[in-house]
Amino acid sequence: MEIVEKYFPNLTDEQKRQFGMLKDLYSEWNDKINVISRKDIDNLYVKHVLHSLAIAKVVTFKPGTKILDVGTGGGFPGIPLAILFPEVQFTLVDSIGKKITVVQNVAEALGLKNVKAMQARAENLPENYDFVVSRAVTDIKTFCSWVWKKIIPRGNHAIPNGILYLKGGDLTEELSTVPYSRDIFNIPDFFDDEFFETKKVVYLQK
Ligand code: SAM
Numbered sequence: 408m409e410i411v412e413k414y415f416p417n418l419t420d421e422q423k424r425q426f427g428m429l430k431d432l433y434s435e436w437n438d439k440i441n442v443i444s445r446k447d448i449d450n451l452y453v454k455h456v457l458h459s460l461a462i463a464k465v466v467t468f469k470p471g472t473k474i475l476d477v478g479t480g481g482g483f484p485g486i487p488l489a490i491l492f493p494e495v496q497f498t499l500v501d502s503i504g505k506k507i508t509v510v511q512n513v514a515e516a517l518g519l520k521n522v523k524a525m526q527a528r529a530e531n532l533p534e535n536y537d538f539v540v541s542r543a544v545t546d547i548k549t550f551c552s553w554v555w556k557k558i559i560p561r562g563n564h565a566i567p568n569g570i571l572y573l574k575g576g577d578l579t580e581e582l583s584t585v586p587y588s589r590d591i592f593n594i595p596d597f598f599d600d601e602f603f604e605t606k607k608v609v610y611l612q613k
Contacts, residue, residue, distance in 0.1 A: 410452050414598055415460065415491065425490045425517045429456060432516055433481065436509045442481030453600050459484030462540055462571045463491050464597040465608050466564055470494035475536040477529040477554060478502075478544030482510040484573060488540065489514070489522045499524045500532065529553040537562050542573035548584040551611065555587075558613040566590075570611040578609060588612040 411426050412418060418426070430451055437443050447454050462484055468474065472495045476485030479499040489497045499510050499522060510524040529544075530553045539554045550572065562568035569587075582589060590610045594603040 408452055410600075411456055411460070414457065415463075418491075422490055422493075425519070426452075426456065426487070428517060429486075429513075432513050436481070436512060440505045440509050442506055442509050450602070453602050455483050456487045457598055457600070458573060458594070458603070458606065459487040459542070460491060461573065461592075461594045461597055461603075461606070461608050462488060465571060465592050465610060466538075466566055468492045468495045468538070469564060472496070472538065472562075472564070473534075473536045473559075474498070475500070475529075475532070475534075475539045475554070475557065477539060477541045477550070479510060479524070480506050480543075482513055482524075484540050484542055485522065486510065486513060486517075486519075489519050490517065493519075493521055495521060497522045498532075498534070498536070500527045500529060502526065502528045532557060535559050537564075537568045538571055539569075540571045540573075546584070547572065547574075547578075547581050547609065547611075551585050551587070555613070560613050566610065567612050569613045570609070572609045572611070573606065574609050575606045578607065582609070585611065 474497050476499045479485045479501050485499040504526040507524050507526045514522040592608040594606040
């Protein structure tokens with residue numbers, strides 16, 4: 408938890424309380440429905456919470472922004488971002504219902520009013536969003552084919568609306584499969600833990 412405060416020093420007491428609750432909540436839920444590898448629970452704040460929050464080092468979402476988290480699993484990156492941006496509307500979807508059960512229970516226990524969690528396949532969603540965030544779901548080309556049309560062009564942020572995808576390793580080949588303007592942000596520029604050594608936030612501009 409201290410690691411979150413180190414990189415996000417302006418958290419409110421409520422946000423500190425909510426981040427602080429995550430360890431017990433995920434430990435408890437993971438015993439019932441496995442959403443995080445057992446080994447990762449011990450490193451929850453680095454591997455899941457801080458990794459999710461790398462997106463917040465790329466863009467500060469404005470109140471009222473609509474964000475879609477595709478393939479959220481147990482709620483990453485959506486839940487940590489929803490704590491950090493309480494006035495932003497988050498829709499978290501996963502095709503597997505029991506994962507959504509975990510997300511709904513965690514969001515409720517945290518008292519998050521800005522999270523809607525739904526069992527759905529990304530390609531079937533009817534609504535439009537300002538940004539789509541995700542981690543570890545599929546290759547970039549397939550991902551774009553699911554969500555590109557659901558992104559509202561432009562917007563009012565420091566960067567235009569688009570996709571913010573958490574990825575690791577060499578992305579040259581994978582990114583050559585999509586024609587969109589992009590920027591790649593190296594997470595070690597934000598956080599110095601060695602876990603982030605090869606990790607990036609891939610931004611694709613709508
Ligand atoms: N994003 C989470 C994380 O990083 O901890 C979970 C990653 S997990 C490896 C991939 C998730 O994507 C799974 O929970 C899976 O059910 C979900 N998924 C795969 N295809 C999907 C689709 N078309 N629509 C919604 N969810 C999907």
